Amino acid sequence: MDLYLSTRHEGDRTVIEVGGEIDVYTAPKLREQLVDLVNQGRYHLVVDMEAVDFLDSTGLGVLVGGLKRVRAHDGSLRLVCTQERILKIFRITGLTKVFPIHQSVEEAISATD
Amino acid sequence: MTGVQAAEPAAAEGSDEQEGVSLRFAPLPEHVRTARLVAVALARRAGVEDGLLDEVRLAVGEACSRAVGLHRSAAPGEPVLVRFAPPGERFRVEVTDLVTGGPVPKPDDGEGDQGLFEAGGVEADMGLAVLRGLVDDLEVETVPNGGVIRMGWPVQHPDYS
Numbered sequence: 160m161d162l163y164l165s166t167r168h169e170g171d172r173t174v175i176e177v178g179g180e181i182d183v184y185t186a187p188k189l190r191e192q193l194v195d196l197v198n199q200g201r202y203h204l205v206v207d208m209e210a211v212d213f214l215d216s217t218g219l220g221v222l223v224g225g226l227k228r229v230r231a232h233d234g235s236l237r238l239v240c241t242q243e244r245i246l247k248i249f250r251i252t253g254l255t256k257v258f259p260i261h262q263s264v265e266e267a268i269s270a271t272d
Numbered sequence: 273m274t275g276v277q278a279a280e281p282a283a284a285e286g287s288d289e290q291e292g293v294s295l296r297f298a299p300l301p302e303h304v305r306t307a308r309l310v311a312v313a314l315a316r317r318a319g320v321e322d323g324l325l326d327e328v329r330l331a332v333g334e335a336c337s338r339a340v341g342l343h344r345s346a347a348p349g350e351p352v353l354v355r356f357a358p359p360g361e362r363f364r365v366e367v368t369d370l371v372t373g374g375p376v377p378k379p380d381d382g383e384g385d386q387g388l389f390e391a392g393g394v395e396a397d398m399g400l401a402v403l404r405g406l407v408d409d410l411e412v413e414t415v416p417n418g419g420v421i422r423m424g425w426p427v428q429h430p431d432y433s
Contacts (some may be wrong), residue, residue, distance in 0.1 A: 183341070252398060
């Protein structure tokens with residue numbers, strides 16, 4: 160299974176739907192997408208991970224990198240994830256304290272800091 | 273070749289090499305997925321309960337990703353070695369790299385949840401952080417020629433067929 164990405168804009172928010180496996184092989188594709196969006200001036204990102212089948216530390220690194228990039232522009236990076244096996248990895252690494260994790264895209268889009 | 277020599281001592285110790293499964297792959301990211309698939313297939317056959325298969329998949333993937341990352345920067349021509357022990361009381365996996373050098377941080381070094389990701393470049397340790405949080409039966413050892421990550425999981429109903 161590969162990595163699938165699709166993006167759409169909702170006001171000043173950009174939703175990135177991610178599906179498939181985020182690992183050492185596919186993570187560069189996600190990194191590139193996040194960098195492109197920031198370069199286009201999209202600083203409020205919502206990463207929808209509901210269709211992610213696998214996530215490893217390389218994927219976490221890319222998300223942390225994305226967070227650093229948007230924060231440099233006073234932006235935000237929110238995650239949408241309800242899958243326990245994916246959430247577990249965020250908990251293990253303490254990243255639940257770093258990323259706002261939402262139950263739905265709607266919730267993430269309407270959230271404010 | 274250093275890679276082959278590093279594998280010799282362990283291989284000579286017992287019959288694991290003959291009865292188990294070994295993977296030797298070039299340090300390329302695309303091969304890590306193959307290693308994960310093999311790990312889950314073997315774990316299932318060994319009798320690891322279904323609820324732990326995701327853990328096996330992630331852990332073997334993390335260990336292999338780490339080894340691939342180390343090899344790509346320091347020994348791109350040397351293969352990464354993964355050994356799956358033959359069916360037994362536990363499902364045992366060893367991932368060997370030829371790069372790990374200096375002191376390996378111990379699990380009780382008190383890596384803070386937040387601190388891990390604050391400094392630049394520390395993300396390389398995220399794989400080990402995941403492994404330590406995930407796998408109860410985990411050994412990270414530095415050997416003269418590199419490093420070995422050993423992991424084990426209980427099996428419920430070994431299938432020797």
